Amino acid sequence: MTTAVPAVRNAVRTWLERYEAGDTVLVAVSGGADSLALAHALSVESKEFVITVIGVTVDHQLQEQSGVQAEKVVAQLKNFGLDCIIKKVNVDLKDGLEASARAARYSALQEAVDEKSAVAVFLGHTRDDQAETVLLGLARGSGTRSLSGMAHHNGVYVRPLLEVTRNQSERYCEEVKLQYWSDPHNENPDFSRVRVRNVALPALETSIGPGVSEALARSAHLLRDDADALDHWAKAEELALDLLNLDCAHLEKLPRAIRTRLIRAAIYAAGAPAGMVTMEHVSGVEALVTAWSGQGALNLPGGVKVERISGRLSLLQHRP
16 A cells, blocks of 8 residues: 555545535546545545535537546546536637647536535645646746636645645556546647656656656645735725726836736727737736836727826727
8 A cells, every 4th residue: 555545535535624514515526646646535535524415428429439438437436425516618729729628628617616515626636736837937028816726725726735646646547446537638749738647757867856746746846825915905906997098107006917907907808809809909008007108008809998198098988
């Protein structure tokens, strides 16, 4: 017996302690080692807390026999005492397969939360997943919030295994005799995350030395603390200001991390569509504050118009 079983069960127990007897929680299970180990640990640890655990497996219908795999998950969970529901989704391929499948999956999980009146959804992301997320963020030139990776707790979603490795979850399954499934998508090099997992991280481990994944996950934790602090400061500023009419002198005195957050918030407050404001948009508006030389107005997504008038940043609110 290795340390894998106590590591997973202790991680799960820490989070179950936050809920009350009689609560219902869901666990998302694909049938892979991470989610299967998580579901089994929840089935064991929840008994003491008198918490009901229900499995949810999402059938994306993207592979032949996907329904068969979903039924196998239901059968496995039943073997160790958990009920499991299947959510079939139709993936609308608008933003690439990975992003579109993720959106469909979370929509199905939220539907299950509403149906079961659940207080939490447990997800099986591990330390390895966290490291991959951070490395992808670095490659894309993302900001602090993106580099801070996945949160342990975000709304109803709980990720108790972010300090547990993928190897430990696999060992957990082997030691308690669970047959986990290897999703063929996890070996498809068309996906950027697969290339990071199978090529980039192993190359870093070879060239720099072991411990890269652990270091990336640790960096994510530290950066999340920083991002939370900066967001808190920016929110306090935001509440004290008129976002559609900002004093440029005040903005210029603020640290850039706070100033850009306020500018982004102001653009959205003026009616820009969610998710449409890029760093290029923010930098263009910031130049009206910090590099003013008589530039004209900027036209941004959603019909938002930004202009510097008499030392103030004026944002004209989009009206449909």
